[in-house]
Amino acid sequence: MNKFYVKVPATTANLGPGFDCMGMALGLHNEFWFTEIPTGLEVIVSGEGHEGIPADERNLVVRGVRYVCQHLGRDLTGLRLEQTNHVPAASGMGSSSTAIVAGLLGGNALLGSPLNREEILQLATNIEGHPDNVAPAIFGGLVLVPLGEDGACEHIEHIPMPTLNAVLVLPDFTLFTADARAALPTEVSRDDAIFNMSHVALLVRALETGDYQKLAIAMQDKIHQPYRMALIPGMAEAMSAAKEAGAAAVVISGAGPSLIAFAPSGLSEIGDAMMAVYQAHGLTSRKWLFATDDIGSVVQPASAPKTTSV
Numbered sequence: 105m106n107k108f109y110v111k112v113p114a115t116t117a118n119l120g121p122g123f124d125c126m127g128m129a130l131g132l133h134n135e136f137w138f139t140e141i142p143t144g145l146e147v148i149v150s151g152e153g154h155e156g157i158p159a160d161e162r163n164l165v166v167r168g169v170r171y172v173c174q175h176l177g178r179d180l181t182g183l184r185l186e187q188t189n190h191v192p193a194a195s196g197m198g199s200s201s202t203a204i205v206a207g208l209l210g211g212n213a214l215l216g217s218p219l220n221r222e223e224i225l226q227l228a229t230n231i232e233g234h235p236d237n238v239a240p241a242i243f244g245g246l247v248l249v250p251l252g253e254d255g256a257c258e259h260i261e262h263i264p265m266p267t268l269n270a271v272l273v274l275p276d277f278t279l280f281t282a283d284a285r286a287a288l289p290t291e292v293s294r295d296d297a298i299f300n301m302s303h304v305a306l307l308v309r310a311l312e313t314g315d316y317q318k319l320a321i322a323m324q325d326k327i328h329q330p331y332r333m334a335l336i337p338g339m340a341e342a343m344s345a346a347k348e349a350g351a352a353a354v355v356i357s358g359a360g361p362s363l364i365a366f367a368p369s370g371l372s373e374i375g376d377a378m379m380a381v382y383q384a385h386g387l388t389s390r391k392w393l394f395a396t397d398d399i400g401s402v403v404q405p406a407s408a409p410k411t412t413s414v
């Protein structure tokens with residue numbers, strides 16, 4: 105039976121000063137199994153947030169499969185998708201990007217893999233609208249996505265990087281990206297633009313060399329974080345608590361509401377310090393400890409079906 109396993113990493117976009125123009129893959133993955141079946145659509149979702157994920161054509165993974173089929177002018181007889189999520193939705197960890205990328209990669213694999221990763225990225229960007237999560241989800245490591253006058257991505261630069269250790273804390277608080285973007289001013293001052301440019305340049309160097317001391321200087325931002333902090337009770341205090349507990353740097357992950365802190369050690373304690381602040385603000389929270397991911401998405405033939413085939 106034509107069956108493939110696809111694993112896609114969570115991602116963290118922005119990384120402080122790199123608002124909308126960079127993202128990095130994290131060592132936490134969503135898993136997917138794609139099988140071409142004689143007819144129809146079967147979707148089985150398990151894991152993180154499974155109850156809120158549609159098991160029909162509205163499923164983002166299925167939409168990715170359909171999109172790649174349409175792009176290639178081909179079709180599958182039928183599709184079974186098995187999806188096990190580990191990345192929470194609406195968290196700032198690129199969960200929807202994992203679904204889009206998986207659907208495109210799974211559909212492409214079932215059709216004989218005619219598309220390469222660059223072509224998959226183009227399709228993923230068409231669907232997602234922005235490449236700062238989908239690009240690192242595909243390639244792993246650090247990915248730079250400079251945007252042109254029209255807001256479209258002009259170039260993709262994949263930068264392999266040494267492993268960095270991080271802790272991410274997600275307050276139990278829903279913050280949609282659209283709302284997090286609506287809080288931002290449409291113009292920034294020259295001083296703030298220069299501040300971000302000067303830090304993002306150092307940030308690339310710090311990440312590609314895995315230098316926590318440089319990260320401490322580089323991960324500063326004046327373009328999006330100051331405006332977003334007002335949306336999340338306790339966020340500024342949680343960032344201070346992380347630093348006091350030994351974090352080299354701490355930033356909003358993507359559009360939030362999670363915070364991600366980087367440090368060579370002591371990550372559990374850093375996460376606990378952030379969680380204690382949220383608790384004082386009446387918010388429960390969860391933490392994840394992980395290393396960064398330099399591999400990106402994995403696609404491989406799945407020899408044995410995950411569930412009993414019909």
Ligand code: HSE
Pocket residue numbers: 117118123124125234236237281284285328358359
């Ligand atoms: N860069 C986006 C934002 C999130 O901060 O709004 C990920 O696309």
